[in-house]
Amino acid sequence: MQLDAFRAALDAWLDEHQHDLVPDHAGVGSLDEQMAHLSKVKRLAFDAGWMRWGWPEAVGGLGGSTLLRAYLGEALTARDLVEPGIYSMTEVLAPTMIDYAPAELAAAMVPRLLRGDETWCQGFSEPDTGSNLASLSCRAARTDAGWRVTGQKVWTSLAQYSQRCVLLTRTGTPESAHKGITALFVDMDSPGITVRPIETMHGAPEFSEVFFDGVLVPFDRTLGEEGQGWSVAMDLLPFERSTALWHRAAYLHRRLEQLLGAAPAGSLDAADLGEVTQILYAFRARSRATQHRLDAGERLGPETSIDKVLVATAEQAVYDLVADALPAAVTIGDDPASERWRTGFLYSRAATIYGGSAEIQRNIIARRLLDLGNDR
Ligand SMILES: Cc1cc2nc3c(=O)[nH]c(=O)nc-3n(C[C@H](O)[C@H](O)[C@H](O)COP(=O)(O)OP(=O)(O)OC[C@H]3O[C@@H](n4cnc5c(N)ncnc54)[C@H](O)[C@@H]3O)c2cc1C
Structure with a gap:
């Protein structure tokens, strides 16, 4: 169609x-x-x-x-x-x-x-492994019966609702870094998995700690080949920064439109509103191009970090405007409308963290797109 x-x-x-x-x-x-x-x-x-x-x-x-x-x-x-x-x-x-x-x-x-x-979840981050994903230590050991997984993940969104998890594990030596990582597709009701939800500041336990204690995962649940988990992760992350972000732009447009209806007369500064609108449209134009590249069958890569930086900037700009125009709703209001504004405002602070922090995106842009060199 x-x-x-x-x-x-x-x-x-x-x-x-x-x-x-x-x-x-x-x-x-x-x-x-x-x-x-x-x-x-x-x-x-x-x-x-x-x-x-x-x-x-x-x-x-x-x-x-x-x-x-x-x-x-x-x-x-x-x-x-x-x-x-x-x-x-x-x-x-x-x-x-x-x-x-x-x-x-x-x-x-x-x-x-x-x-x-x-529902499925994405088990990448660990207590000591976030930005430096290649250092992950949740281990999968080969046995006659399949992989035995032992370790811990954290910030796993929706883990407590999930039937399956796309899990990054270490199958090589710690020194092997990204070459020793294998991705598995794990049933969350497997014996040995414990999920502990974590409360967030916006009031919803959106993510969890997930513990793996000798969890058996059949070999036919390996995603890609053994040792190919880094490629799985690197191919997954651009998806997190493409169609999903187009949906996020629609959400931000909707919230901006609702703000225009809800803001008391004189509470919105015209120049601020103009700037936020411009930031949002700039992101949308960028994301539109990304959607068309995906549609054309192009393989998305590090250039989607630009989309991620722009959407996080737009989300925080929209909600900064909300906080200026509706300060009571964002701080103390307890009606459903205020709760929505407050939740959105608090969640917008995470936009520069999840899916790879803003600093990490900028590092990717600097090194891989602008060729500005590596860490010293
Ligand atoms: C709402 C939310 C949902 C999430 N959902 C998931 C999920 O479903 N699955 C999952 O696996 N993870 C998830 N995460 C975790 C997320 O991917 C990590 O929080 C993120 O990658 C950052 O890692 P970290 O928290 O360990 O911070 P760290 O890596 O410890 O970073 C701390 C700070 O140092 C900065 N920093 C680190 N290294 C560098 C560097 N080399 N140069 C410059 N600055 C640097 C970072 O930008 C950051 O500001 C979620 C996080 C949030 C907030």
């Missing part, structure tokens, strides 16, 4: 089903409520076909351009039908499975994620 036809037909379907798709909860809702609602929206959108467009037929999709996926997320977000952060996890993890899992495994698993029957 072509983008224009998809857009028109999807908009008509959303108009018709708006009533079934709006959340039951008022305001932001608890994370439990958000997750239950997300599953419902994905199921309805999958069963009606929308959630399948833009994905390969081999994994239950209906084929077509990746732009269709970008528009679906944009439309759902712009109508406040999904929270983009949790919705867009699919855009990060499904492509990884398609590229690296054995074909039968991808065919069996990806439809479950697309339909909202399952």
